[in-house]
Amino acid sequence: MKYYSLNHQSPITNFKEATIRGQAPDKGLYFPDVIPQVDKELIENVEQYSNEEIAFRVIRPYVGEVIPDDELRRIVNETINFSIPLVKVTDNIYSLELFHGPTLAFKDVGARFMSRCLGYFVKDQQKKVIVLVATSGDTGGAVANGFYGVEGVEVVILYPSGKVSSVQEKQLTTLGKNIHALEVKGNFDDCQQMVKEAFADEALTNQLFLTSANSINVARWLPQQFYYFLAWKQWPFKNQPPVICVPSGNFGNICAGMLANQSGLPVKKFIAACNANDIIPNYLHSGELKLKPAVATISNAMDVANPSNFVRIMELFHQHLDETKAMLESCSIDDATTRKTIKTVYDKYHYLLDPHSAVAFKAMEDYQQQHPSQKGIIVSTAHPVKFPEVVEQEIGKTIEIPDSVKGIMNKQPVKTTIEVDYNSLKSFLHTI
């Protein structure tokens, strides 16, 4: 498999180079030059295959010759070594629970896959690799956990001060070892901007071996297809492909689902459910891309102004807006409605949603109002316990904390606080 840059000014490359670089030299996102088709037989008899076998078959063509079969099987098996159940919430809405991994959010899948691939690739490398990542909440924890203790790799995580939940902050500041947390006195876009500046700084990148673990990295993006196939395996209505609604921020998750669909996975339509950061819903409705700054919401992992993976979705449809719109709808749900949804769904169906999954649930309900016979799947991206401040207030009781979270809540955080200032980041990188 070859990868090209969506800015079309960089040489074609392979999976290994694309993973190590993160971004193409022309700052474009890498994109596979063909979309492989999964066997029809696998789709038709999906229940007969193990999760590991399905995942291996999906990712095999994307990786190519740079990782041998036995090594790739090991990586895949370690990536999805937790349950990914499809749970019935109402007669028409099923929840794909992606929050049973170590950091209780879907980003575990991409982060675990990428960290293991990178670990394999740097084995023969002299220079230490620095993974530089900006997080709006969940990326940091998943990346920190995925890379923790991986030899030859240091991880630097930038997160916006006061804008991540207490559990999220603990997840990225309490590991130590090769994981470094930088608290930035700004918002997520500031963090992302500083990371971009570092990658664009040639003097720096000549000295240090920097790579990104944001959702633009192909090794994080592509394995997210796994759980769309695992949802299909558990889907009870094989003659009626589901509508899939994904709570979206940077649009990496939904883009992986749409890629899976183009590889042969049956899906009726995708809905990108956004919070008040509604640039893409507006774009799909009006055809005009009106940029504006990010606003803070209770679904903070989706507080992204300008979603970087959207260009990949457009590429799937040859940069044609009309073709894209035939497969993708998008809407914006405000915080008040999200809160009400958490409460109503809990009271009515005894199902507890986190704020991100609640955005998707409401978007799905709205869609089904227009299409009453259509059954669908919401992608539940985080465990409600990661957002106790919001969830407990809505349902009026405290929620049971899993043991994995109890452990870290008592640990002392280790972090360095910096201003929104690229030079502070640069100095810090030189100290590692």
Ligand SMILES: *Cc1c(COP(=O)(O)O)cnc(C)c1O
């Ligand atoms: C990151 C995240 C999202 C947004 O996913 P994207 O791939 O950036 O669209 C949604 N929900 C949760 C809980 C997240 O952590």
